[in-house]
Amino acid sequence: MNAQRKRTFKLLVDTIGLVKPPDPISIAEWADQHRVLSPEDSAEPGPWKTSRSPYQKVPMEAISDKNVESVVMMFGAQLGKTAMQLNAIGYFTGHDPAPIMVIQPDLMVARDFSNDRLTPMYRDSPQLSPLVVKDKSRDSRNTILYKTFPGGRINIAGANSPASLASKPIRVVIADEIDRFPVSAGKEGDPVSLVVARTKTFYNRKMVFVSTPTVKGKSRIEALYEDSTQEKLHFPCPSCDHLQTLEWQQIKFQYDEETRTCTEVNMFCKECGALHSEHEWKRDYANRAVWIAGKEHSKTRGFQLNSLAATINYTWKMVVEDFKKAKRGGPQLLKSFFNTVMAESWEEEGQKVEHEMLMHRREMYMARVPEGVKFLTAAVDTQDNRFEIDVNGWGKDYSSWRIQYHRVYGDLKLQDVWDDLDEFLSRTWQDAAGRKFRIRRTLMDSGGHFTREVYKWCKPRASRGIYAIKGEDSGDGTHTPLLNGTTDNNVHRATVIRLGVAEGKAKVFSSLTIEPGKPGSCRFPLPNPDNPDPFVYDEEYFKQLTAEQLVTRYKNGIPYTVWVQTRARNEALDLAVYNRAAIEMMNPNFDLPLPEPGNVVTGPVRPQQRKKKRNVSSSL
Template sequence: MKIMLSRSPLAIVASTLAALITPPPLMTPSALAAQIMIVADGPRAGELWDPSQTPYIVEPLDLMVAGSGVNEIAVRKSAQTGFTTMLLAAAAYIIDRDPCRVMIVQPTSGALADFNKDKLTPTLEQSPVLAAKIRSQTSRSGDASTVTSKRFQGGSITLAIANSAADLRSKTVKIALCDEIDEYPDDLDGQGDPMSMIEARQESFLMSGEWLRAYVSTPTIKSVSRIDAQWERSDKRYWHMPCPGCGEMFKYEFDRKYFRFKAEWPHEAHYATPCCGSIIEDADKVSVMKRGRWIATDPRPGAIRGYHFDALSSPFVPFDKIASRFIGAEGDPMKMKAFYNLTLGLAYEMKGDAPDHVRLMERREKDLKRGHIPARGLILTGAADVQMNGIWYEIVAWASNRENWTVDAGYIEGSTDDPHGGAFARLEEIRQAQWPDAFGGARAVDSFGVDSGYRSHIVYTWVRGKAATFALKGLDGWSKPAIGAPSPVDINFNGQRVRRGAMVWGVGTWPLKGAIYADLRKEGVAAGKDVDPAGYGHFGDWMDEVYFRQITSEYLSNENYRGRVRRVWKVRNGEENHLFDCRVYNYALADYLGVSRMTSDQWATLASRRGVPDEIANPDMFAPEPVKVASVAPVAPKPGPAPARDAERPMVEDDGDGWISNATGWWDD
């Protein structure tokens, strides 16, 4: 039998070879990601990425390839807006269509581990096209992938951290994707700005123009925010949408003229467009957003591409949640900073001018007795600052609205080279002291912290084994939390070494100092106001000028540091700041104990356990007005042993009526 072929063998071979060497059809990164990238987490986990859900990502994503004609892209954003997906989609395009060397830089090792474990690796493993191209970590070729390096034919994706000089000096890269740049250190191991080191990795591609660097971040503080600095270099693109009423393009702004809501729940938040006043309800928010597009508001020669996106436009955050966050932040500088940064995607202006210490002295209150806890001071913290020949300390009582009273403060003279004697012996007496309250009871501090920056091994030994007692370490930087997770440290004392003998808790001192000064500048009843506001500080007339000079001893200054301006705290000439440090640590401990997070019901439960009479505790105890208790007979604390306290376990909050606080020794089941 004779078989007739419609095409000659040569033609078949030629067409097969042509199919192998012909490049795939041109596609934009967003179009390709929609075909091959599987979403790793969130409500659409396991599905192909759908760009129609977050259309604002498409334009910057399609520029994030070498040869796009754009070399620098800045994205200033609020939290949880989906721009991590943009980085993942860019990586997917590079792996499949444009292989080259890429570096993704995260601010810390923890952030890198989370990004790799929760985002990048699952995306690569769950997307079949990408999984087939990434070399296995078990490959014997010598070019295998590693935990922090994803290798593929023609390129690699290296994961680096901004606080590692070794990472940033590792290799030449064509594309650098820099995530959360506001958290990068100012100086890396004395070798300069990490951003400069990243730029140096791309030096080889400057002449050809085949380089790309993307900056993505939530901002922090005005005048020091890295992403703000990049934003100012940009053409400042905002997401504009057509007004449902008149069709004119507008962008969301957090202005109470347009973004309207009620102070009480339900807030019924909605947006009135500035053009014609058309109302956009929560139910319409996403559909309006999806019809939007980017418009440059400051186009000019030499400007880089810049994109701003925040929760007002985000499809993930309801209007009512934004209103609730703003209401909850009013009067609390730390919460307001978080609202500006995480919800509005804007840098927060931190005021660093201390109030006049003479004016603070003028508002001292005669009826505050030294060593006595006022009626509304239901939580008690203590902090100490160790010096060579003595220890400064402060004890502070806290109310539900962060109003606070200095119960005691002073200086313990004595040697500080022995954790069991000298000034430390007296400090232990203060830590264990039972401070009388307004209801006939007495209480010890709920939490006590000591600065471990000086005589660290002595402080570690002193705190070891003491319930709710912390070795604290101040951390510079504007993105540090009030108090972070603890780290174990070894103790060396009297020639003996105790491995992991104590825990050290990092305290973000810079934002806390700004919050303290904001609270101290507030005016209350003493200045003719109707009430004392949230965060207002009360001081007794037993307090001397030394105290007030010390708590107002620092100021914010602009400093030129390795070619970059940064805002740093400095001590005024001739002043001491030890009591200011104590106050900073008391603020951190108050945050740890949940002073700003506890609900009214939780405060009421605490008041009951603290022996507060019901007629006072409900409801006036938690109002900003001072409670009048002179006519109320003292009530003894309720009987019953206090549960054991465990300083190693932080507060656990629940969504019901109960709450837990192992640090303070109270809990409800």
């Protein structure tokens, strides 16, 4: 009987443990007690410490506040946005179990998030590890995009996938990088609205929206932030104690153009004007910095923070160096800097360039290949009766020079016209010192009526850097990177480069707005009477180059931008996009010296390694 009573008593205790409310601790407190950073997820694995990034404490507390329904975080880079989301997931897994949905911009990103960030956290945090069913390929309770635990589950969805969003009711929604979400999830409508609708059955629902902003007037995160408490982090001036935000406009710096490094950086006080270093502004960070709301809101707290507030791995000197790099690269890179570093939306003036202005920019080159050119690329547009070819030169900071526009006419069903194309792409072009330049990368359009022929022709020429391309454009504002991977799913097994043409056009138009001679600019030759070409950069060329315009459209009330043709022919613009993709695909080191005069600039290009994320301690 005693044994039976003990079992009954234990069952009663266990039952009470399941139904009693969790202890009232915040997400920040939970993370300090239970979260363990994984080697895959952090340069410094081990127990989580909110004190290392004290600005994260208040936003995390807001998520676990029972009086708050929605939390909006419009944050810059290097501020731990993903880490805070993982802490929230851990909290609603191990402390206050609930059905959770995490939404990423697309399913590929969702899978990467699950494999690279979520699974390691569940594995390495002692409280969470026993709760989540281990990965088993035949266990429907645990897959990459779906995991269960006592009292709840987690779905990891892609905003581009209606099927992944169509789940059972959800209490906790965490939506990451919502400004990168498509306008519509298939034909189902706005993905954010779809998921919010699934939380309505829960009186204690939680919605967390996180993103860097994009374009003013079209940014989802900015719109949500404006309908919130609009909280910003304020720091006291080291001299007068006046509370203020850290703003880019207050930064004063010294920059060495030769080494491209920031040698000194300070920030002045808005009140007294005193200059102080990053270390001085961030002294006693946890006790002196304070979040201050801009307005009252009953259920939604919003936080905006730029990367000047970062405490780990991203110093003010790095911010300055990134700004200077963006400034050299033109409007598109500046936009990215202010979006991702300053957490500010970008006000677009409308990307429309007049063809007459570009014509007036033409200049007489001293040689076929002007000074400054390090590499040549070519782009080929396939028409029914001809090939249109544009050869471009490239130099430091992706500055470019048009070298030669050429057409090869003929019946594309006959071998002769393909041989003529091959001969042209095998030529050399000479600079003033006598160096001969060969084309290092060629991208060829595979659309139209000769797709198989293009694949067949490009396949054996891959060793010469000649590849077929396939342009991709969703037409609904969904972002696709310029270099969007490769495929060889064709009868000839030829490598086909997938191009996000909308981003390519944005980069081309950005370069056209830069003053000639400045980093990232685009330059054009006048016809040379001593070396006449049958095809020149004439008025028709510039009309084609500017034949599209970026316009705003709306779908289900959500604004998005698309490129729209303003005239019938746009081959020159297409070729400019292919050339831009070609040089980015090469990723060359523009600092390498050219060979001695008289030599041929040729040979395979060894791309410089793309920079890894910097892991440098803050000056704090």
